[in-house]
Amino acid sequence: MDRGGAGVSWQCTTSGNDNKKPDDRTDCSKSGRCCHGTVRQLDAPLAYIRESNQFYAASDACSADHPPRHSIKPVHGFKALITPEKIDYMMKISTHYGDHYDGKKHSQFACSIKQYTSASKRLLNHSEQRQLIPLLHDFKATPGWTWRSLTTTFHSFTSAGVFTSHKYTEEWVKKTQAALLSTLLDQIILNCNQTLEARDLDVHGINNLLWSVAKLVDNGLELEKTPKLKEAVAALLIHVKAKAKSPEESEHFIPQHISILLWSVAKLVDNGLEPDKATMLREVVAALLPHVKAKAKSKEERDHFIPQHISILLWALAKLVDKGVEKTPKLKGTVAALLPHVKTTAESKEEKEHFNTQGIANQLWAFAKLVDYGLELEKIPKLKEVVAALLPHVKTKAESKQEKDHFTPQQIANQLWALAKLVEKGLELESTPKLKEAVAALLPHVKTKAVSKAEKDHFNTQATANLMWALAKLVENGLELEKTAKLKEALAALLHHVKAKAEAKEEKGHFNTQATANLLWAVAKLVENGLELEKTAQLKEALAALLRHVKA
Template structure:
């Protein structure tokens, strides 16, 4: 039961991964449900990226291309998303600006695909995925892309089911899928390894990327060497950004780490350090957690213990903070939450957790 259980809300992903940057004062925010968590959605205007791409203004973009992006909404027909002129426009921009292109329009297009699946309340089916993947053969990701474009693209395509393996799958589709994922991960690794002043890494992006990577393996993607390197490169940033994580990010990160450990069957020092950095935050932000966050966290903590996590003082404090919330918010849990919570509590007892009054 637990393979696809953590925090399932009974609906498909409905979030936009475009996240607010410190200078985006006009951005609007709303909360939406993920299948495995809740992520904050941001709708941002197209604007110049500060820093290395300051010269690249939105006025450089082709007006017809902008109209295509603006026309994509919840009622968008899938065939419109796979029009060749959209990809031709993306290729043209990438070619025109070369290594100065920041990837923003590719990220917007990826978000448009996710909006389609959100409106459909399901991921892409095999026929849609195959049709789209053929178009994405020219979806070239480079190391010049900024952090926001990379995180938006990987999270959006993963959420939409672009990388989900189907059986059977055409070999050309499989190869394009693997190449696109590999180039995205390579660019993320490159970005993470740059000097601090040259990158825009933030807490929301880290949480969304690790969620997406966990979702990839949960959906059946192979853990390639570049995948493992990307995870290992991202994990140290969890500790560096721990002061900036919100409750949803904490819940999604611990869910992701539990899934990654469950898939790999081993714990790395980087993962242990990231978990240790997050556990105190559970206690600190307990009053801001909703029913889904409580469910995700208890499921993740039970899964981590089942995979060898020691019940440290920080772990015990986090657990003691969460258990009373189950009773306090009992009217908010849907049937799937209840099933996941009971599974988590049974797993904790099975792994030596004492049946304290709070657990009972």
Template structure:
């Protein structure tokens, strides 16, 4: 059992609003806010996606899922009664506790940030981290709880470093991340039959890890180990991923590599598996997913990925769909697509008729 303890963090009122505008002036920076939410059970990019409710009823009234509006007092979400209920539930079931109530609490924080249309500001983050000093993560948690907790807190901006940052807040952030990653690594190393992880959870976990480093968290050895531990599950469940999940996974892997994750044999194998699925599901990708995929491929090549036959086939499979969906691309998607094509050509992509047609379709 891991327990987070830290000195009380001061609540400040300084907050630097992150730039949520299209970052088209920065080559290859495909900002998460450009990825639109769809009515799809695989809503995993960006942070606004909603998890399906965990199975089973929640008996604590304090932990009931509720709609949160920006006008609600943030204090209502981080009051001592809620933490007492979480600690009580965890203590009552001990090693049999699956973490569902903790995951549901994390979801309420994400809903607050989503309703506020912004990540947690510095004061809210400090208040939350003081609240989470006794937030206990154990290896008995199931995959749903681990994925929901990490994804929800990341989406809400709970782990985004602010500058300056109180040392107590920094310590609690690091401790909470460490215990979450430890549980993920532990569960990945269980026997295959005991892993019990599904494709949505794989995608959400890798997306959250990519977003952590994209938001300024250091790519620590623990984070690298967690990524490496998750990658074999991509291969094991390759036939179960739907189109959006494939696009989100390749985006996440490319973002991690761009921030220092090594191109290990396991990572290359996961990329190869996903590229084969791009070709198989080429007709199912929407405009934003085509953009994510081509951006990810270009970024991977720019960081050392070889243009293998599977890679070239995936690019060739996507290019006709750029022309077919030319009317659906948003301005930033057009920018990112043209950047991706230029980067691919710069790294050896042949200027085929298909590529020339895609460029011609975007230029108007």
């Protein structure tokens, strides 16, 4: 059931990079002083990440920044930020000092663009990009730039969406974006390849750069078609490993940094980082895991493990396991150390507002995936307690009118698949009333999304197969079909999608042997448990459409 049943892929939902102390340096990627103004860290597109991607990509963007905690210095108009005079002044300084120029003015300019998007709570739109990009035609990073100027500029531009392509982005804009990205990557690679004595690389900068690269890839930049990006990743990973293994650097590996680094590695792997890098990736992950465990067990650090960090960490570990990168014995100990934090935050009244729909879906999916890959549920009693603590949040969010727009088909599929997988692996449905209540609360969303014309394109073959498999597995394990009217309604709505996808020429490539087998298994299991075939027209039609794929 790996693809149809267990194959829920996804996007991390956020990564955090604030909780930093105010700093008088020009690093706008930290909360604190930025371009002489106090800024907050914002989940640049976040929510656990707001792009057109999927967590098969669970849509949203993981940001190296975090929920706002500081006031933002007002920015009066985008045009005021990008006047030709400001750009000319910046370029003249760069030309005058040549390779001795430290890049400070450029990083302050990039920081002001990020500050503007943070205040606007969105990325640059198409119109703003068209105004900005021509002015960046001669924007060059030179060897004299400090590490801080370089990391701040790259992180700020990525966070603001300077490199993001819109649907109607013109070719000349794309070329300028590519040239700007290239000049920054050249200097990142150059700095990373310097001797250890010469470099001034710090954990925060490496963290921001790796997040930025992962974000670009997550937003559609293909690693295989961008050699410099792959080279930059390889160079950065060497330093992540070195820093993680250095006793002197251990205090710099705060929960936020570790969660972003692991999210970035997992996201890169999820988006095509080649197997030839697998050895280094495993070494990097192995070097980071002791920090996760140490921080999770530290009494001093326990208040710093917020739901977002935990969700990112668990998602990243599960994704690395899913992709075959993480296979170390340290994994079980690391997950076990995180479990008390999940339970504590899930049961905390103060933290309840921080449990968003995507975060809950991510955590449940992660537990289910880890269990599916050998983390034995019956031998970790805390895992049952943690899942039980999360279930009321599933129900509360599912029944909340304010949250109804936040339930995407993917999140619903992820949650139901996860609950079904945990049941399959030993979480006894009949002895867990909270589980029945959580499933019952999710079912109306399945029906609503399935019958919605606006959502029809979001019900891809995998999401539909996962939902059908999950509902069949839950029925098999005690959710009594004949006593659950909502389940029959949800299934009737889903069967329409099964038929539509099975008959669509565009979808035929997605109906592989496994997806078809999973759907047929689900239909058979549902019939076996009370769904009467002869009385369900949608089921007959869906079955007929599936059988054509079996024949083909």
